[in-house]
Amino acid sequence: MPQVLNPILPGFNADPSILRVGDDYYIATSTFEWFPGVQIHHSKDLANWDLVTRPLTRKAQLDMRGNPDSCGVWAPCLTHDGDKFWLVYTDVKRKDGAFKDTPNYIVTAPKIEGPWSDPVYINSSGFDPSLFHDDDGKKWFVNMLQDHRRKPNFFAGIRLQEYDPKQEKLVGPMKTIFYGTELNLVEGPHLYKRNGWYFLLTAEGGTGYGHACTLARSRDIWGPYEVHPQNPILSSRDQPLAALQRAGHGDIVDTPDGKTYLVHLCGRPTTQLRRSVLGRETSIQEAYWDKDDWLYVKNGPVPSLYVDLPAARDDTKYWSEQRYTFDASTGLHKDFQWLRTPEPERIFRITSSNQLELTGREGMGGWFEQALVARRQTHFSYDAETVVDFSPDDERHMAGLTAYYCRFNFFYLAVSAGADGNREILIVSSEASYPNAHFKLPLPDAVPIPQEGKVRLALSIRGNRLQFSYALEGEAELKNIGPVYDASIVSDECGGHPNDGSFTGAFVGVACSDLNRAEKTAAFDYFVYRPVKYRTDRYEV
CATH class of the missing domain: 2.115.10.20 (Glycosyl hydrolase domain; family 43)
Structure with a gap:
């Protein structure tokens, strides 16, 4: 056998x-x-x-x-x-x-x-x-x-x-x-x-x-x-x-x-x-x-x-790049889930132009309606990327790419704006700060970007190392942004509950927050999840 x-x-x-x-x-x-x-x-x-x-x-x-x-x-x-x-x-x-x-x-x-x-x-x-x-x-x-x-x-x-x-x-x-x-x-x-x-x-x-x-x-x-x-x-x-x-x-x-x-x-x-x-x-x-x-x-x-077992396993799909596009006629791909709400129409829809549109609601720590759509992390090392079209008005609008475990533990590369309304890219993270779930401060310096144009957002995880990158519309090459983070933070052991009390696993996906509650929307063109064979400890899967 x-x-x-x-x-x-x-x-x-x-x-x-x-x-x-x-x-x-x-x-x-x-x-x-x-x-x-x-x-x-x-x-x-x-x-x-x-x-x-x-x-x-x-x-x-x-x-x-x-x-x-x-x-x-x-x-x-x-x-x-x-x-x-x-x-x-x-x-x-x-x-x-x-x-x-x-x-x-x-x-x-x-x-x-x-x-x-x-x-x-x-x-x-x-x-x-x-x-x-x-x-x-x-x-x-x-x-x-x-x-x-x-x-x-x-x-x-x-x-x-x-x-x-x-x-x-x-x-x-x-x-x-x-x-x-x-x-x-x-x-x-x-x-x-x-x-x-x-x-x-x-x-x-x-x-x-x-x-x-x-x-x-x-x-x-x-x-x-x-x-x-x-x-x-x-x-x-x-x-x-x-x-x-x-x-x-x-x-x-x-x-x-x-x-x-x-x-x-x-x-x-x-x-x-x-x-x-x-x-x-x-x-x-x-x-x-x-x-x-x-x-x-x-x-x-x-x-x-x-x-x-009675048969060998075909791991071709497991190691293949998964490129997700959005089609209103077929709905959201089965790999994706969202948090808590049985009324997904309040947090996302697929548009006639084949984009995933998120309606900004609660922040990343929300327990009721959080516009976050993600898939499981199933490999120790992988790349993920998306393209977002988002026009924030101020610092209370954010939309982008997230590596997420729970409200206590996530990394978020977001298009946002300063108090003056000028667009920027920033990284926010909440790392094992139970029971308060504060951002890890000070935040890295935000990167100013033009007021218009789509933004390509990406992350790479190699074992316990996470690096964000981005490119503006028309740019072919991604540029690193922010420090190298400890990707192992997004784990059961750091999920905010003591005594083995966190039970889920790491996800990667897209999110949109409107803390003004004005339902600001963000549109995503696609989502890519690319497994990478990279030995970490005893595992390569």
């Missing part, structure tokens, strides 16, 4: 939930504050994956305006009961502090492409919900249970209750069926049934460098559950030199020929500071059921960088 390099879903694809329907495999991953919600990739061979849909596309399903960074859609669970697809997800409204606000919902669809239903509200007792379809026809809902009184944390175990699809609500008794192990912070539950055993796969140890997958089993769905004799079944917590770090939060799938695979999240930190610019990604491991009826990860429990 061909050896395939992990991760199989590179760049910000966390909390994988995997499903096979016939010969088709699907993985659903978290999207947090990025809209539309939930990424679903499809594969025929477990090696080659394409993004096929983001099912939470309208206000009735998801409205994240006001959600803080790293809130929004957590840990979706995708299942199929032989009749239709079921998707369970949390829309986290608050995560910091003792009280959490974590409503859970279910949507369904006859096909993976939809149409996806309006959501059914389930509960708010915790996050990471999952739905299990038992062989007797019953459906069981599990989620981690949170308790604000519990010390030293609020992870109080895994809660089980039956779900009635006709009444569209939880019914009957509820019970905490698993309290976790000494690894602590039990979450991410998935139930399975095999050989008369109910198996409960959970995530433990927190989603940082202590993360792990724990497996337990019981003859009765209500428990008691015994823990795997070699717990955890997957983790790199005690292996600081392992290529795949932060490994945990998994799900299991069987192939038609009887093989078993475990998908899991992981991180690939770089620099001596161990910063995960690409966020938490999805990898896969071969597993097997031994004679003792326990699942083991092949060559585990430390995850392997290479894994045997």
Whole structure:
């Protein structure tokens, strides 16, 4: 069998939930504050994956305006009961502090492409919900249970209750069926049934460098559950030199020929500071059921960088330049997302002249309506560029190119103006200044430019080095602007939350801000993302 390099879903694809329907495999991953919600990739061979849909596309399903960074859609669970697809997800409204606000919902669809239903509200007792379809026809809902009184944390175990699809609500008794192990912070539950055993796969140890997958089993769905004799079944917590770090939060799938695979999240930190610019990604491991009826990860429990899969991976597209143009008839390319709002018409449109027009609203730290359209950073090194047509009136108008993680961490090369209305190019950045998210001052000196004409904006990242450049209309060569920045700042570890509390990944895209709230617009001709093979630490992908 061909050896395939992990991760199989590179760049910000966390909390994988995997499903096979016939010969088709699907993985659903978290999207947090990025809209539309939930990424679903499809594969025929477990090696080659394409993004096929983001099912939470309208206000009735998801409205994240006001959600803080790293809130929004957590840990979706995708299942199929032989009749239709079921998707369970949390829309986290608050995560910091003792009280959490974590409503859970279910949507369904006859096909993976939809149409996806309006959501059914389930509960708010915790996050990471999952739905299990038992062989007797019953459906069981599990989620981690949170308790604000519990010390030293609020992870109080895994809660089980039956779900009635006709009444569209939880019914009957509820019970905490698993309290976790000494690894602590039990979450991410998935139930399975095999050989008369109910198996409960959970995530433990927190989603940082202590993360792990724990497996337990019981003859009765209500428990008691015994823990795997070699717990955890997957983790790199005690292996600081392992290529795949932060490994945990998994799900299991069987192939038609009887093989078993475990998908899991992981991180690939770089620099001596161990910063995960690409966020938490999805990898896969071969597993097997031994004679003792326990699942083991092949060559585990430390995850392997290479894994045997049924097919080789075609990386041609992965390493190809992606040049995005804008066409009103086809809409925005599926690689792009925006922040929080289910009303994208208020922040962007594609014009009849084939430009992406952003309507300036909040600044780069906004939590409601921020005109920022971006795609994931999926390589450690890359070039990006765009051309913007923008006529600012003063310093409260900005539009341009951004490398973005969250309101605490971004780099922004913007066309703006001084108080006198004269146009200029400047760089603003907010670097790990939690909880205030101030710009890093003093800003580099702005560069005066003519009052009219389009401006080409570009950035180059080589490992942990970021350099901006620009060219005026009619100029062929780009000129560097500003200092070389530390690109590793745009990472989970610098996302503004303590204790492994930032959950997304780096994006690159275009933005427009009008702090005067006069809806100043900026038009972008195209967007280019060009991967670069450049060795950084142990990685070249």
